Amino acid sequence: VANLESEITATIETTSRVAAARTALAKIVDDEAVVQSYFVPETSVVAFITELEASGRSQDAVVNVVSVSKAGSLAQPVLALALTIKGTFDAVMRTVGAIEYAPFALTISELSLRQDAKKGWQADLKLQVGSVSANTKTSQENSNALKTTVLSTSETLPILS
Numbered sequence: 001v002a003n004l005e006s007e008i009t010a011t012i013e014t015t016s017r018v019a020a021a022r023t024a025l026a027k028i029v030d031d032e033a034v035v036q037s038y039f040v041p042e043t044s045v046v047a048f049i050t051e052l053e054a055s056g057r058s059q060d061a062v063v064n065v066v067s068v069s070k071a072g073s074l075a076q077p078v079l080a081l082a083l084t085i086k087g088t089f090d091a092v093m094r095t096v097g098a099i100e101y102a103p104f105a106l107t108i109s110e111l112s113l114r115q116d117a118k119k120g121w122q123a124d125l126k127l128q129v130g131s132v133s134a135n136t137k138t139s140q141e142n143s144n145a146l147k148t149t150v151l152s153t154s155e156t157l158p159i160l161s
Contacts, residue, residue, distance in 0.1 A: 039105055040132075045079065052065065058098075059087070061092050061095040063099075067082045068081050071128060074133075077132065078128045080126070085122065088121060092122070104129050106130070109128060110125070111123060111124070
């Protein structure tokens, strides 16, 4: 009886800790989603490039992506991009500003600006944007795994009582 009582107490304590952890994870899921939105997932590179090109069109400039490559480390992956932006001086500079202040973990490492023979302007831009690998586990996935554990533990409680 004493052993059974200690098992029940241990199970109840474990269930309480798991429930507290699940509650804490649920609270940070929204915050994590906001932070994750600042990084470009490996699976969304094309969408990010399309967004860069659209930011140029909205400023009456043409954005061309010259190259995209992976950089950084496994712990902190980064996408390195080279862009050209063509248009009037105002359009090119507004586009550079729109890209620089876009809601991403983004750094412009090089910027050169030149005027062509037709009085148009071109900016050559190199930037790095934070990335996340496709196999990064989110708190939501961790929360779901924790939920499974809680359900398994709570299913055994009625049997013990």
